[in-house]
Each structure stands twice: as structure tokens, then as C-alpha cells.
Amino acid sequence: MKTIIEPFRIKSVEPIRMTTRERREELLAAAGYNVFRLRAEDVLIDLLTDSGTAAMSVEQWAAMMRGDESYAGSASWYRFERAVRDIFGFRHILPTHQGRAAERLLFTALCRPGHVVPNNTHFDTTRANIEATGAEAVDLVIPEGWVPSAQHPFKGNMDVARLRALIGERGREAIPLCMITVTNNSGGGQPVSLANIREVSLLCRQHGIPFYVDACRFAENAWFIREREAGQSGRTPLAIARDMFALADGCTMSAKKDGMANIGGFLATNDDRLARVETDQLILTEGFPTYGGMAGRDLEAIAVGLFEALDEDYLCYRITSTRYLGEHIARAGVSILQPPGGHAIYIDATAFFPQIPALELPGQALVAELYREAGIRSVEIGTLMFGKRDATGREQPAAMELVRLAIPRRAYTQSHVDYVVEAVAQVFERRESVRGFRIVEQAPSLRHFTARLEPKPTA
């Protein structure tokens, strides 16, 4: 059969409130043309993020009813620990309220000023947590990973030659750990091959550098390995995931992605001494080591969700439906970051609106148009998010102007996806009439969350 179907049926529905174009126009203006300021109930299709937005299964809800809320040694903790160890295999598992808490524990234990931490591409919280320790975060993805139109089956791979050169230049002592992010979210949700993980692991071992995986989308990465890597077809995503983690010394995980949960995460390591230091810090800021920042019921939802994320029918539907969205948008003539990634489609806003200069925020113009046209919420990943002032105080644009359509897990159906395709195509048809924006109010950091904008007047 060619038709992709959702491998589930719907038992509990959450109504979407329809709005008119006129009403959305008013809401957009009241929100200062910043969709982070909208109420979720005024959004028809919410593609702001795939993090913490999954629909849980009947098995997860059932498991939550079993949640043991004992402060110490709850049965839920032991079920969580068993599930995590079964897949990830590490000796020590520290529960945390979400991924960035695991990052903070890991980096504060290992990083100091003068240190450098390589990754294929650091996610923004990863980079921020490294930089908060005074260390430097460097991105070493392969050259294709920097070019939106470049095709490569594993565009998230680490550039091993550059990693080797970095170790040669800075020396092992300056590199407290090396990371690899699967899939590479900041590079478009692109996968990393098992061969590349093996090469990086080997190089790190030769130099005695601990090697960690940022595991948020490990199941989607395992699926891409099975589909694209020689010798891997027919293997189960679980077997591939185990191989990935057997090559590492530990991992950080946000269970809000491939944990299929609405909150939660963990840090894992094979290093006994480090685990002791991290556990002391965990108690200080997250909670007792058998719950971290989570309720017993959250631990239960994750213990079930991790295995559901590895289900072959689910992964086939997940990756195929993301690709479907990307291919149909591209077929309408819109440039997207190629090839479609696992959890999101990224539209090239510079190509979409060539008449809007980067400093007039073409990505944000597209975000606003998608909401105005069809009530779709997306996110700008461009100059509004990453623009910086230079030494003279002049605004410098970001490297790329992208708009991300992130797909919540199991939450939307094929007809929702078709609706998004239609909306993007309609905005594309009238693209020449769209204007850019001017920022009228902004915070000194992370301005995209709260900024207020106004449309540039017509010339």
C-alpha cells in the first residue's frame, strides 16, 4: 500500500478552535507579530516544537495510574531505570526534569574556562550550558551540514578530520568531553551514521576523551541508520540504538522527544567517580536520585514511551509523514532544507521572500503569514533568534533565515499535514506582496521569545 496511515486510532480528542482570518489578523497584531505571545487555543495547527507535545498512548496513561510517588526508592523509579538501562546500557542513570538539567549537571562537573567541547552541532541549551561554565562550544558537522540544499544520507555526521585537528591544536587536556547529537536538531534533524559514531568513539578513546551522545531523537536516528546505512537494513531500531550507545561513555536525554513524554529526561554515565559528583549536584537542584525532578507518574510514562518510540510501525509512519510534508512543500516550488529530517521541515525564508532583506526578518514574515493564512504556528530560526550586534552596535544577520515546522509526535493526522501543505503553497503564491518587520521592543538576550514587532510600511 502506498497510502501512509497513522498506526493508531484516536480514543480521546482535543478540539481545535477554528478562527477566521480577520480574528487571526487582530490576534497577530495584539501579539506584536510574535507567535510565542499567542494563546495556544488561538492556534489551529501548532508546529512550534516537537518537544513535550506528543500524544501519549493508552499504555502510557495506564502506566501513569501505577505511578508510585514515594520520595525514595519508588517502584516507578525501578521500572524507569530498568527501561533506560535496557536500551541505553549505561551503569549510572540520573533522572532530571528535562534535557537541559542533565546538560547542566554534566557540564558543571566537567567543564572549566579554557576548555572546548566539540559536537556535530550544539543545540542552543547545550551551547548555553557549556558557555555558562566558561568553556567554549564548537560545531564540527561535515561541510554538507552547513549547506541547506546539499544532499547527504547522514548530513548530521561529525567531521572527523576537523575533530582530529582540534584535538591536535588544543590538546586532550583542554577537551573534557566530546558530544554527538542524534539527530542533529540545529542542523535540520539530520541523522548521524553508526559508522560515524564508531569513528568518533574510537578517536575519543585513543585520546582518553569521554564521549557522550545527546540522545533526544535516538529512535528517529536509529530508523535512518536502518534505512540508509549499508549492512543495517532489517535490524531492529532497538538493536541499532543499543549499538549506538555501546560506543559512548554516557548520554544526556530529553524524554520530551523520543521518550514520548510531556516532561522528563536523564543523564547517564559509566564513570563511577563522575556519577558521585553529579548525584550530589542532582540532590541539590533536581531532587532525590530516584525521582530527579519528576513525579513517579512521569517516570512511568517515559519507561513505556521509550519503547513505543522504537516501534517499527511508529517510526516508519513518523519518518514517512515528515518526508511527505517536506516533499509536498518542495513540489509547490518552496526551497526547504534537504533532505527532510526526522522531526521537522525547515523552509528557506531567504529563497521564499527574496525581496525582504535579512535585517527585515523574512523568516518572521513567513511565520506571521502562515498564522494569518491558516492559523499555523511555526518558529523563525534566523535573525530574530540569532541576530547579533557587532562592536559598533550594528545588527548583524544570522547565517541562515529558516522557518521550522516541527511535528508533534502522534498528535496530528494526514489531513492536518495536507492542510499545512496547502497553506504554505497559498502563501507562496502571493509571496511578492509580503513585507518584512521592524523590532519595536526586545529583551537583551533570547529576544525572540518576547520581542514585539511591526510590519515595515509599504514603500
Ligand SMILES: Cc1ncc(COP(=O)(O)O)c(C=O)c1O
Ligand atoms: C538536541 C537537543 N538537545 C537538548 C535539548 C534540551 O532539552 P529540554 O528542552 O528537555 O531541556 C533539546 C530540546 O529541544 C534538543 O533538541
